[in-house]
Amino acid sequence: MKLQVNEKRLAKLFLFLAIFVVLVCADTDSEVCSNSKVCDSQAGDLESGKDCGCSASRQKNEGEDKAINSKKYSAGFDAENQGGQGNDQSAKDTFVRTNQMAFLEGGQFTMGTDEPVIYADGESPARIVSLSSFYFDVYETSNTEFELFVNTTGYVTEAERFGDSFVLEGRISEEVKNDITQAVAAAPWWLPVKGADWRHPEGLDTDIKDRMDHPVVHISWNDADEFCQWAGKRLPTEAEWEYAARGGLKGRLHPWGNKELPKGEHRMNIWQGDFPVTNTAEDGYEGTCPVTAFQPNGYGLYNTIGNVWEWTSDWWTTRHSSELQENPKGPETGTDKVKKGGSYMCHKSYCYRYRCAARSQNTADSSAANLGFRCAADELPVGVECTNC
Ligand SMILES: [Ca+2]
């Protein structure tokens, strides 16, 4: 009898210890993560050619993974627990798909530039690249599309697993800001916000209810890769992304030409004002904009440049051959992945990367409030509409 009591006590003790270890690990990881991440800025400055996002590696542990994976994050789960019906028919009725793809005929194009603005980024040399035909998402992946993925698969993003992600200081509430003790020396406007993830873009006191048609953010390369596979697609190579963004024009800065404001008209969502203090939002948007906003380029593609950075499948290198290349896929391995297009946080004075040839990089597990993606495909996936076939 006594032995049974002791066994019960022992079991309770083990349970207590297990919970304690998980809690400590999760907290430790959060601190380790925040301390080790070096966020070079959205930005960086032009002379040093610093990165435009958060580029340090994450560190995680088994205990945290187990604790987090036992949770569910889908909107359906939330709705269910709040008495709603989650991913039910009424939700489907208002569901506007933006998963359309455009067919891009293969061919040769000039990738990069011989007039690099940020030399350290490896924008040069201009080189001839030959590509096979492929399909390319017309829009950046929206919150609606990502929610469908999460509701279907129960996928948990890396930002959710780590428990924090990076947000621009000016977009965080005072309450959340007061909670933050960490900052990034090289880019003090980036703050690691606990609970910031795709469903809470500026922290736990924010949501995406009014932003379902905006690009999903706080998405790591690994998250994006998982989504594209689920959708029957894949991430585009850097060459495919740049070919698509150029929209058939040769050697232009932007998808529509060289002028930032052709005829005084805004063609992309970037930063107007004094970065990072004042955002006048003259283009109509202080943060992200709907993936359908602004005019498409010559290939019918929206917001390649600006709005959010977009992951590509290539590992990062700044050395490129000037020889003709066929379907280049970047280096075989590396530490960072290439992202393209710049974001709503890009300003000429800090991050003149809203150009077709511009590029930047992050580790595959990094996430931030201005980092999203879109997919490509070799064949049109079943059920996906082609806009120009
Ligand atoms: Ca803007």
Ligand SMILES: [Ca+2]
């Ligand atoms: Ca974009």
